[in-house]
Amino acid sequence: MGKWLAENWVTIVALAAVLAVIGAALGAVVRDKKQGKSSCGSNCAHCPMAGNCHKK
Numbered sequence: 001m002g003k004w005l006a007e008n009w010v011t012i013v014a015l016a017a018v019l020a021v022i023g024a025a026l027g028a029v030v031r032d033k034k035q036g037k038s039s040c041g042s043n044c045a046h047c048p049m050a051g052n053c054h055k056k
Contacts, residue, residue, distance in 0.1 A: 005012070032038075
């Protein structure tokens with residue numbers, strides 16, 4: 001096991017970094033959703049969901 005870790009430590013560190021970035025991004029999305037923030041810029045003219053999210 002030690003030999004395998006020694007041969008693949010760079011890959012393991014890179015994978016850990018990628019997973020940390022993905023985790024941070026998901027955490028930010030969840031935090032924003034809980035606070036009621038939205039990614040909608042209210043520019044419905046250019047949005048493919050224009051008739052669905054802001055119903056009158």
